[in-house]
Amino acid sequence: MRSLRVPYSVLILLCFLFVIPFIPALLASLGGVWRFPLVIPEGWSFRAWEAVFRENSGTLSAIWTSLWIALCVTVINVLVSVPAAYALVRGNLRYRAAIEAILLAPIFVPALAVVMGIHLTFLRLGLTETVLGVVLVHLAPSMPYVIRAAMISFETMNRETEQAAQLLGAGPWSRFLFVILPHLRAGLVAGVTLSMLISLSQYSVTLLIGGGQVVTLPILLFPYISGGDTSIGSAYTLVFSAVALLLVISLDVALRGHYKKKGRSRV
Amino acid sequence: MTVLRLKEIEKTYDSEFTLAPLELVIEEGEFFTLIGPSGCGKTTLLKVIAGLVTPDKGTIHHKGQDITEVVAERRHFAMMFQQPHLFPHMTVEQNVSFGLRMNKVPKTERTRRAKEALRQVGLESFAARYPSELSGGQQQRVSLARALVVEPELLLLDEPFSALDPQLKDEMQHLVKQLQKQLGITTVCVTHDQQEAFLLADRMAVMKEGKILQVGAPHTLYSHPDTRDVASFLGHTNVLAAQDAAALIPLTSLVRDNQLVIIPSEAIRLEETGTLGVIKHIQLQKDTALVTVALSKFEVVAKVWASRASNYKLGDQVFLNVEPNAIHLIPN
Numbered sequence: 052m053r054s055l056r057v058p059y060s061v062l063i064l065l066c067f068l069f070v071i072p073f074i075p076a077l078l079a080s081l082g083g084v085w086r087f088p089l090v091i092p093e094g095w096s097f098r099a100w101e102a103v104f105r106e107n108s109g110t111l112s113a114i115w116t117s118l119w120i121a122l123c124v125t126v127i128n129v130l131v132s133v134p135a136a137y138a139l140v141r142g143n144l145r146y147r148a149a150i151e152a153i154l155l156a157p158i159f160v161p162a163l164a165v166v167m168g169i170h171l172t173f174l175r176l177g178l179t180e181t182v183l184g185v186v187l188v189h190l191a192p193s194m195p196y197v198i199r200a201a202m203i204s205f206e207t208m209n210r211e212t213e214q215a216a217q218l219l220g221a222g223p224w225s226r227f228l229f230v231i232l233p234h235l236r237a238g239l240v241a242g243v244t245l246s247m248l249i250s251l252s253q254y255s256v257t258l259l260i261g262g263g264q265v266v267t268l269p270i271l272l273f274p275y276i277s278g279g280d281t282s283i284g285s286a287y288t289l290v291f292s293a294v295a296l297l298l299v300i301s302l303d304v305a306l307r308g309h310y311k312k313k314g315r316s317r318v
Numbered sequence: 319m320t321v322l323r324l325k326e327i328e329k330t331y332d333s334e335f336t337l338a339p340l341e342l343v344i345e346e347g348e349f350f351t352l353i354g355p356s357g358c359g360k361t362t363l364l365k366v367i368a369g370l371v372t373p374d375k376g377t378i379h380h381k382g383q384d385i386t387e388v389v390a391e392r393r394h395f396a397m398m399f400q401q402p403h404l405f406p407h408m409t410v411e412q413n414v415s416f417g418l419r420m421n422k423v424p425k426t427e428r429t430r431r432a433k434e435a436l437r438q439v440g441l442e443s444f445a446a447r448y449p450s451e452l453s454g455g456q457q458q459r460v461s462l463a464r465a466l467v468v469e470p471e472l473l474l475l476d477e478p479f480s481a482l483d484p485q486l487k488d489e490m491q492h493l494v495k496q497l498q499k500q501l502g503i504t505t506v507c508v509t510h511d512q513q514e515a516f517l518l519a520d521r522m523a524v525m526k527e528g529k530i531l532q533v534g535a536p537h538t539l540y541s542h543p544d545t546r547d548v549a550s551f552l553g554h555t556n557v558l559a560a561q562d563a564a565a566l567i568p569l570t571s572l573v574r575d576n577q578l579v580i581i582p583s584e585a586i587r588l589e590e591t592g593t594l595g596v597i598k599h600i601q602l603q604k605d606t607a608l609v610t611v612a613l614s615k616f617e618v619v620a621k622v623w624a625s626r627a628s629n630y631k632l633g634d635q636v637f638l639n640v641e642p643n644a645i646h647l648i649p650n
Binding site: 209211212214215216217218219220221222225229230233234236 | 390391406407417461464468
């Protein structure tokens with residue numbers, strides 16, 4: 052595969068655009084007072100950062116809770132979406148279009164619209180204020196993307212490749228493991244990354260179902276931004292961004308390592 | 319010895335297409351070709367043999383055992399498709415040894431046999447490459463090695479040469495034929511290309527609309543087709559009613575009015591004396607030319623050397639003679 056050449060000026064511009072939003076956040080997190088006429092804040096201090104990483108601030112546990120929930124959501128998403136996508140693409144289902152529409156509906160219908168009903172149901176089931184409840188409610192907005200990604204992977208896979216493997220003696224499991232899964236990998240990297248990020252950034256549904264007991268990063272971050280201490284809010288924003296960025300990079304390295312190394316796969 | 323016996327096989331797809339009840343026997347070590355126009359069911363029949371399509375009715379016996387219900391992965395057949403369908407994330411060697419790995423062959427033996435198979439197709443130095451680094455023809459050779467390395471009971475070929483350019487096609491056809499003979503692998507090949515069938519097949523079956531019309535050695539089918547369909551599929555253009563043919567050749571009294579006479583175009587010669595006709599059309603090919611000659615009531619096509627055809631022009635009067643031993647009679 053020939054690599055696409057991007058002029059350095061464009062790259063620098065893109066980096067600049069990516070970095071710009073973080074500059075005010077960084078300044079705010081380090082500043083004491085930042086009122087209207089001041090271009091940069093007055094009086095430097097690490098007060099906000101100390102508050103974020105204070106021993107009883109709960110930041111680290113919120114990071115772990117967020118990551119744990121995102122991981123659970125993503126594992127469930129993959130386990131459900133791969134067979135669902137396989138059935139949708141290969142299964143010759145009746146009402147395929149209708150099933151697909153329902154599965155993909157959460158992309159168009161905001162989770163908040165249905166979360167009241169879910170809340171009532173979860174109350175009866177005792178799932179509110181639990182990590183499990185939050186995991187379940189995070190599935191709704193994230194799963195459609197994983198299903199889409201898996202479907203596209205299946206659609207681009209020739210059935211005869213599977214048949215070639217089958218005739219060489221590969222049973223259903225071997226075919227899935229050695230032929231289908233490697234083909235899905237590239238598409239699943241996209242789905243998994245999206246699923247992780249969507250779960251990480253959920254605020255309202257986490258608050259409603261978690262009832263403030265399940266503390267994820269956005270739950271910790273939000274009060275500071277909406278009227279609390281903007282310095283601490285800015286520091287949390289940076290922490291949040293760093294977690295998300297590190298997650299995306301490590302997922303990419305871990306899952307796509309193979310294709311990067313070879314760098315020549317046509318997938 | 320009979321390797322494969324198909325009995326009363328039937329398959330219907332959405333009432334649009336039916337594989338008629340059909341019988342087929344494949345003998346050990348032969349190269350058997352299924353040939354017919356597209357949509358005649360030859361690929362479906364191959365997939366029924368492979369186990370990729372379950373027939374609605376009928377049985378398949380392999381060396382005396384009923385394998386109708388046996389899944390494809392347990393039949394120990396191998397298949398080559400129109401496209402190489404290599405596994406893109408595996409090296410060439412891993413691709414070739416995939417079948418051995420599935421059959422739990424130990425690693426050292428796997429490597430040895432994969433190397434040997436790659437040597438047979440002339441790609442031993444490519445073992446560590448990935449499929450995307452190979453040309454289309456090389457990929458198809460890897461695909462052949464991958465099929466042969468498992469020493470399949472039956473090799474199934476689904477138009478494996480049709481996506482290759484002419485020179486590669488010739489090379490691959492010779493390679494497949496040579497390895498098939500050398501290893502003695504019973505082979506069933508699907509094609510729509512007559513030239514390929516005549517080049518490769520020991521026996522072939524001509525199919526049309528889900529039915530097998532006739533089975534036999536390629537040249538037997540060409541010289542002795544059973545029906546008009548087989549004759550025209552194999553390229554016979556001169557299929558004449560008996561009373562018309564009488565104008566060209568003295569027919570014996572054995573020929574009845576309801577019979578058709580097939581005259582191969584290469585059996586008609588343009589000479590100094592004979593039946594008078596007028597040249598209507600000349601179609602030049604590289605080495606030969608097809609000359610359409612109008613007689614009183616009908617037209618025939620003669621195949622002559624291209625160099626001779628250039629002596630004629632449209633509207634010329636010519637005299638036709640027919641090689642009497644080449645003609646063949648079929649019922650109308």
